[in-house]
Amino acid sequence: MLALIFIMAGAKSFSQGDLLITPRRVVFEGSKRSIDLNLANTGKDTATYAISVVQIRMTEDGGFETITEPDPGQMFADANIRFFPRSVTLGPNEAQAVKVQVVRKNELADGEYRSHFYFRAVPKVNPLGQEEVAAVDTTTISVRITPIFGITIPVIIRVGNSQFNITLSDLSLDNGDVNNPRINLVFNRSGNASVYGDITVDHISPSGTVTRVGIANGVAVYTPNTIRRFSFNLSNLEGLDFGSGRLKVTYSSANDAKKETFSEAELQLK
Structure with missing residues (x-):
């Protein structure tokens, strides 16, 4: 089960589950070439988050849909964004910065380019030999659903005169x-x-x-x-x-x- 949450929070940082992200959106315009995203684990357990880039369309009612091809008039930012690390493991109350850079901006035509960072919680896996032991009922079929927590924030590149x-x-x-x-x-x-x-x-x-x-x-x-x-x-x-x-x-x-x-x-x- 994938729970994907699109950030539209009003605070300067965003907290969902046990992950706190600052700032809530990344915008490159003017001479800005890099920015640090600060991730903090506000929970009581160690957690690992994988970071990737997804493409999103906004619907007329404010909803969001993941897409692979841009709509007419839409331009993606992912080809001109670099970020590292691509995963972080944070203990309770630990924080780490993810550095985001814009590259080859001079090759872009004027306009706005947008993609979204996707932060996905990586489910814990028990080491071999330490699987949970439970009584088995051979007359039934059991399916375990593990929710996967994920949130996104926009990353935007603006080139030329934006208005x-x-x-x-x-x-x-x-x-x-x-x-x-x-x-x-x-x-x-x-x-x-x-x-x-x-x-x-x-x-x-x-x-x-x-x-x-x-x-x-x-x-x-x-x-x-x-x-x-x-x-x-x-x-x-x-x-x-x-x-x-x-x-x-x-x-x-x-x-x-x-x-x-x-x-x-x-x-x-x-």
């Missing part, structure tokens, strides 16, 4: 469950670069009171996609009326030090 434009549209509020109101929206992307950022939703009452009711961090729209449909639950705070006022949705950069607003949109509530 994007993003707008928000088709805002709607699903308030059927009064305890869990849900906002729906569509990202509209153009340009030759992916976009990655954080979403905030503020409720503005008829009197002008502003209340933060939603945050979704680490939301991406990858090339070559031009749209992405997105929805998430809002906080139903006591005394807040989702039947009046308006909702303001802001999509901004994930850089806390220098926030840049990518797009804003408002939904009038009735």
Whole structure:
């Protein structure tokens, strides 16, 4: 059983299972030629992780599918990425850096190239002569399923003038469950670069009171996609009326030090 998890976390690092990865994405642009990925084992047992590269497409609803050939307008980064080591064994609370380098960048045409690093937990194998001993029922067939834990993070190379434009549209509020109101929206992307950022939703009452009711961090729209449909639950705070006022949705950069607003949109509530 393979459990493959695609990282879209809002923190600067990502933890899944007992593996902590920093940073959560690798982007080469400008003069940057190398970066260290820091892996840490936060569990109580020694673990081994194999590292490889996979190709992924993003669907319009934000899902992910592994592919072997690029979609029209999509370019893979794997041929211009080198990394080592390709496997790490970490004891409890141990950490190790994986060095990632971009190569032959000068041979690439302008645009964005994307692949994904895949970190796969290697199942433990008992040494010969130390197999588990158990009573055998010869009247039945037994199958053991070992879950294989795996996560991915994007690695992106940008060459030349990278730019994007993003707008928000088709805002709607699903308030059927009064305890869990849900906002729906569509990202509209153009340009030759992916976009990655954080979403905030503020409720503005008829009197002008502003209340933060939603945050979704680490939301991406990858090339070559031009749209992405997105929805998430809002906080139903006591005394807040989702039947009046308006909702303001802001999509901004994930850089806390220098926030840049990518797009804003408002939904009038009735």
